[in-house]
Amino acid sequence: MLFADYTLSQRLERTEGRSNAAFVEIRAQLQPASGATWCEVAGTAAMFDGPDSPLTQTFGLGMFGEVTPSDLAALESFFQERGAPVLHEVSPLADASLLPLLTQRGYQPLEYTSVLYQPLSAAAAPPVSRNPQLRTRLLAPDEAPLWARTAAAGWSTEMEGLEEFIRELSVVSAQSAGARPFLAELAGEPIAAGGLFVYDDVALLAGASTVPQARRQGGQQALLEARLHYAASQGCTLAMMAALPGSQSQRNAEKHGFRIAYTRTKWQLASK
Template sequence: MRHLPSEELIHRIQHSETDYMQDRMKAIEGRPGNPEGVEIEQFGQALCLYSRTMPWLSFNTVKGIKSEDSIHLDAIIDFYKSRDRKFQFEIVPAMVNQDLLSSLAARGFYQSAFHNSMYMNPQELKDMPDAGIVIKTIDKDEFEAYARIHCLGTGLPDQGIPSVALNNRVLHSRPGWSFYMAYAGEQPAAAGVMYMNHSNASLTFAATLPEFRRQGLQQQLLRRRIWDAKQAGCSLVVGQCAFLSQSHRNMETVGMKLGYVRTTWTEREA
């Protein structure tokens, strides 16, 4: 059964996105001594994620904020300012009203980016992954190879490979998480990650080494993950991508549709 656009569907997509990121951060926080300095705070419906050692906005973000959370804006801003950290608000259509948006603007925040949230019912997927492309789930001792694809495929420096390996290895045996590698010959060439919880599956990450792009690896990684979600009985698969990116095209090709375009709000530079 195809999902039709509705406020209920929007909330379900948003919950899926928040759910996987919260679980990821909890796993990293649970490493001995919490070396990445992860903190997770809740203000009303707004989930605030922070890392002392990972300054990227995806690890320092406010998710799930709703109109009624306007009363918590100053507390949220203070949470990050007291830690001297730049952060972002993720704003989802149908979850906020004009009052919250004007309150953000009054506090020096502006809409700085757009991002797609895509979805489909995996039970609609009819095509299995192409048997000509080898895709395997990752064993615990393969996270250095995974981290290499993660870093080089997203433009991060080689120095980040050990940290990325550690912060993803903690997810290997954690319920709901699956890591996949696609091969070009015998060479690990692309990777994808999925998190399943209840009847929802989130396609949380994907990357391809630059020299192996445009070979259909990501489309097959999408099909494999969606197929596995179908076999697990999920009724919703969610993924994120930049508008009109290759990831957007790949997701449309395999049958995913646009759920909504969320906006990112960041503070103006002084």
Template sequence: MNTQHTPLFCDLELAERIERAEAQLIEATARAAHRRLADGRGFVLPVAGGLAVFAGDDSPFNKVVGLGFGGVPTDDELDEIEKAHAGVGTPVQVELTHLADPEIGPVLTRRGYQLESFENVLGIAIEDEYDVTMPDGVVIRPSGDDELDRWLNLMADAVAAPDTQGVPWREEFPRDTYIESERDGVAAGVARYAVLRNGELAGGGGLRTADGIAQFAGAATLPAHRRHGIQSALLATRLADAAAAGCDVGVITTQPGSKSQQNAQRSGFTLLYTRAVLVKHV
């Protein structure tokens, strides 16, 4: 895989494209959770060009996404969102890119939102085609429906033993919650990949393509198979598939300074922007 890329520059138009794609993915995944749970508690509320989403108790998809490019949320909109979150007993978590309208941060701060963490969004201009070279003994293939439960359990096992490099994720989710959230992502159209090393299932990852944006939706390797080039090969494979799907931009979200960020940058991704995570307990 060629790693000599012209760094992708992120202007406001590109940031808005990426945030819109992220909001669409979160909405689709949340609606899959609503169908699975069928308890009438879930919601998706529009707010200033973005969405406030509650997928289910403890879900990683409970968040406000896509703010910053459709005006500043009004007090009435924020009142509605905070009331809805209070009704299901969960805090309001806003993920706000640093390229968003600068008036939004002070509005949230005045209402009691507190900065809790950051996450990085990296991107790459997708080439016309890729020559993917596999490390010795590694095979990457689509993961079929017949092995869905096995794939879900493998991913849960892999993320339960995270790399310690960089800033840790601010949230940890119960194993069952993680598995069901991944299941909802599959129902929302995330394609699954299985990685085998020396014939053993060693890792997996996901990819969603929409409107020219390829979202690298989660990737994990079991501890015994790490440091053998699996993550780089998985990135290259998904980039090739994104190119075949006609995408022009690929994006991945990582923790700052993490091994995932390092692997992405080695594969040609550039840091585009940072999201601040602001939380209000209601």
């Protein structure tokens, strides 16, 4: 039995922080003009990927020891010097002194995220194919553009401009250290994409989407099972993912054995 305690939260927060840091590192390599960079303060990973990027925030605040006012000031300067909002995604298991400090400095809660987990076993049986025309595969490094196009197509009906944003984000993500991009193909045509990031013995699942015309064909379920089996075969003992509380993504994860470890709160420093 793996309990949702402080130790588990440390593992999960460290993995997601490392995932975002790997993205920022490859962004800086591929696009030096972006100014992408990251730093660590008191065990907290602070990422800058542009003022409007969803990756521009911190992970692990208060999870690796007490955070002092000077620590927060250093993190705030990191973002403010780059013209970015100051955002911290905080586990409820963080050091108890953190919340009063955040409110004293003018932070306000912005949103919530469910963090889910599932223990993995290398002895688990491989996934069973339910559709002979559907197959999943791990992509080669030079297939990053294909994965990005497929991932972005899944968002094409959501909001104007979102497809191109996701495509640009995904082509970088697929090339980051530790990334394992998976694709589902139906009769040889790509229909769904799913990301996997491996750090130590933890596998982070993210970036799942299906092209609109191929939904309800089993693509996402096949990708989920394939990524979990692959992660276990690589020595991972734990899988994690994040979802909007009460969302369909959370329900799908719980249907496939994931449990909610805790709900994080994103805090934003109010503008002066």
